[in-house]
Amino acid sequence: MEYDERLARFRQGHANPFDRSEVTDRPCNQKVRPELFPSDTKTQSSERPMDLGLAEDHFSRPVGSFVASDIEQLKQTIEECKRLILELPEHSERQKDTVVKLIHLRLKLQELKDPEEDEPNLRVLLEHRFSKEKSKSVKQTCDKCSAIIWGLIQTWYTCTGCYYRCHSKCMNLITKPCVRSKVSHQSEYELNICPEIGLDRQDYRCAECRSPISLRGVPSEARQCDYTGQYYCGSCHWNDAAIVPARVIHNWEFEPRKVCRSSLRYLALMISRPVLKLKEVNPLLFNFVEELVEIRKLRQDILLMKPYFLTCKEAMEARLLLQLQDRQHFVENDDMYSLQDLIDISTGRLSCSLTEIHTVFAKHIKLDCERCQAKGFVCELCKEGDILFPFDSHTSVCQECSAVFHRDCYYDNSTTCPRCARLTERKHEPLDP
Structure with a gap:
């Protein structure tokens, strides 16, 4: 009898948070682990995990420290919720409520998997200098996984050099170095119009991430960059448009063309650099x-x-x-x-x-x-008119001594420049004792 009482007390003190059975004999001084998913009413055993998870206040801050088992339980609840959505009548009120609760569960899971307070404010990777963003309402897209960055619940970073944006969880998957370093070391454009080498020369792989691509879209669609002429996958080429320098210089064409993400950032950083010698x-x-x-x-x-x-x-x-x-x-x-x-x-x-x-x-x-x-010139050929300056439209400048003359006087006079002749004469004059 004493053993049964001890066993009952032990089970009450280590109650399963998903067990909705009501405990009536719990001592008032017994310390019980707080339930992660409290509930009020009894339900069928097949719907217990899902109902328990849906009854939680998912926007509240987590109490205490969550361990791996808590995350696994939340994942199971999400799967049950997804299964129930498929079983419920379409467009019913209960299905709509379940969808909303599923969103809340996923937000909670993301909060547990990606806590913001554990992330550093500055990270350096492949010459990128990533700074943690504080904006919560601006909708951005991750340059690595192409998914939306939900700033309200996700930690995300932006490179201060090339403005590369990505989730915190995607940073370790980045393989492309910062474009700013390329601009610093190689400040020149590709001046050939779309220098295509062919998809077969690329071994039917993306020029950046080397993932398999093909023109038929299996397994991934090959998209050509008009600046580099190479082919890229959908993750590295988002059909962004930019003005291509080669088309401007050779054809005076300013129509934006489709370029890959790396070319888009490179052209944006190079647009104000004077590197074109026409x-x-x-x-x-x-x-x-x-x-x-x-x-x-x-x-x-x-x-x-x-x-x-x-x-x-x-x-x-x-x-x-x-x-x-x-x-x-x-x-x-x-x-x-x-x-x-x-x-x-x-x-x-x-x-x-x-x-x-x-x-x-x-x-x-x-x-x-x-x-x-006072630094103006008087035309020494006609010795008439106003003071002349070298930037006047009706003047000509001597290439030897930089003297300024009227254009008509300079071209009508077939003799040498008067100032040059005077300076030459002074050089040959003997010095006074």
């Missing part, structure tokens, strides 16, 4: 695009204005050259272009903004600043 790649482009000729002339004038600003105190204090800080290469050379420059040229945006800046620069030199006006 004179070498396609010099004939200036014969067909009038806007390019206009932009080249404005850039040449700005380079001629730059020495005035570097020696002018007022210009340095006003920071006039900082008006081109977004296009720093415009004050360094006149032949390098970025892809963004060519896009803005095609839309007319760059022509308007650069003309306005050119007007501000010329106004400072010719009207506002007396020091800059």
Whole structure:
């Protein structure tokens, strides 16, 4: 008899959380493990796990520490709930309620499997610098598994270099290094239009993850990237569209083409880098695009204005050259272009903004600043007219001494430059004792 009482007390103190049988003889001072799935009413034994799980407040924070057995029990409850949904009448109220409860169970399972507080704020992997995101409401897509990132219940990271997004659980599966490192080490475009090598040369595998692909879509559809010319699977190629630099340079075509994910990120990071030298790649482009000729002339004038600003105190204090800080290469050379420059040229945006800046620069030199006006030239051929500057449209500049003349005077005069002749004469004069 004493043994039976001890056995009963032991069973009461270690009650199964899924056991819905009511215990009546439980001592008030007996410590009982809190039930994970409390319930109020009796149900049939076949529906016990599912009903117990559905009765829980799944949005509450977990009490105590959950172990592997708790997760397994929750998985079993989810499977029972899924089975019941298929058995219930379609579009019935009970089926709708069961679907909602299934969602709650999955949220709880995800919370247990992927706790946010255990994740570090910064992780480094394959030159990616992943930073934990705090946004909960923005809907994103994982670049690794192509699934939706539910920020409310899932931990996710974004690379600060190439903006690669992924779940915390997908980080160990990443095989592609950060595109930012490629931009730093190899700042140049593929300038051949869609350089296709063929699917057979790729061994019928994705060019990035090496998973099997085919043109028939079995086991995975082969999608071609218009930038690299290679074929990719659906996980690495999402049919994103981007402007391809090779088509712009050779055909002046700005229609977006389908590219893979890695090419999309690479083009996004390279779009503002001045790496295109049009004179070498396609010099004939200036014969067909009038806007390019206009932009080249404005850039040449700005380079001629730059020495005035570097020696002018007022210009340095006003920071006039900082008006081109977004296009720093415009004050360094006149032949390098970025892809963004060519896009803005095609839309007319760059022509308007650069003309306005050119007007501000010329106004400072010719009207506002007396020091800059004093650095002007007088045509030594006709010795008439106003003060000339090298960026004036009706002037010509000597390539030897940088003297400025009227264009008509310079080409009508067949003799040498007067300033060059004077400087040469001074060199040959004997020095006074």
